């Protein structure tokens with residue numbers, strides 16, 4: 001019945017927008033969305049990369065750059081959140097104090113994270129809405145999770161002994177990878 005007419009769903013969606021605390025027009029109505037959001041729920045965080053580099057183009061000019069990225073899979077959703085953050089902040093790059101937004105193809109889903117490179121603590125929050133069981137009164141889920149990563153890092157260090165203008169004076173890089181991790185939320189709220 002829920003899949004009977006797309007128009008019916010669209011109409012129900014449109015009329016219930018004003019009843020929601022925030023305006024949401026696109027929702028996840030894949031079968032199982034609601035059921036998979038309850039119960040033995042966990043996220044899978046995959047393709048985790050944390051890279052940094054500090055390059056001195058002259059002895060006095062340094063160019064720091066750090067990137068952290070991963071994909072977050074929610075069993076209730078048909079797509080993954082693509083999470084990426086850049087930093088030029090020396091010397092730790094990521095201190096867990098900035099909330100970064102992930103991108104995903106649905107605007108009813110919002111995924112955010114913080115990362116502390118010093119402690120390797122990754123925090124994630126995700127909000128999503130399922131309308132597969134009830135298009136008129138969809139469920140909105142907001143879950144929070146955290147994991148201490150155990151990354152494998154490879155560092156390289158290069159210093160140019162005969163530096164001349166136009167050459168690289170010093171370059172330190174670090175490249176860290178991490179096996180996929182399964183994260184159980186420590187906080188889960190659902191609003192019907």
Ligand SMILES: *[C@@H]1O[C@H](CO)[C@@H](O)[C@H](O)[C@H]1NC(C)=O
Nearest residue numbers: 023024025026027106107108
């Ligand atoms: C969400 O996406 C739908 C469908 O793509 C679009 O019609 C709607 O304007 C978007 N809403 C917001 C708040 O961006």
Ligand SMILES: *[C@@H]1O[C@H](CO)[C@@H](O)[C@H](O)[C@H]1NC(C)=O
Nearest residue numbers: 047070071079080081082083
């Ligand atoms: C991570 O997610 C992005 C966006 O969905 C996708 O393009 C990319 O292929 C994913 N990475 C891997 C290794 O699956």
Ligand SMILES: *[C@@H]1O[C@H](CO)[C@@H](O)[C@H](O)[C@H]1NC(C)=O
Nearest residue numbers: 099112113114123124125144
């Ligand atoms: C997650 O949500 C909690 C509660 O709203 C907030 O305190 C925290 O800063 C959020 N963290 C992230 C990574 O968005």
Ligand SMILES: *[C@@H]1O[C@H](CO)[C@@H](O)[C@H](O)[C@H]1NC(C)=O
Nearest residue numbers: 119121145146147148149186
């Ligand atoms: C991460 O490690 C810290 C310090 O050992 C610990 O207090 C915290 O509970 C851990 N967090 C998670 C999510 O495992």
Ligand SMILES: *[C@@H]1O[C@H](CO)[C@@H](O)[C@H](O)[C@H]1NC(C)=O
Nearest residue numbers: 054155156157158170171172
């Ligand atoms: C670069 O790496 C070397 C070797 O680990 C270290 O001694 C040096 O302090 C690093 N320099 C910078 C600017 O990070």
Ligand SMILES: *[C@@H]1O[C@H](CO)[C@@H](O)[C@H](O)[C@H]1NC(C)=O
Nearest residue numbers: 049050051067069174175176
């Ligand atoms: C991270 O560093 C590794 C090793 O240099 C490189 O292969 C990879 O493409 C880098 N990834 C990103 C996202 O910078």
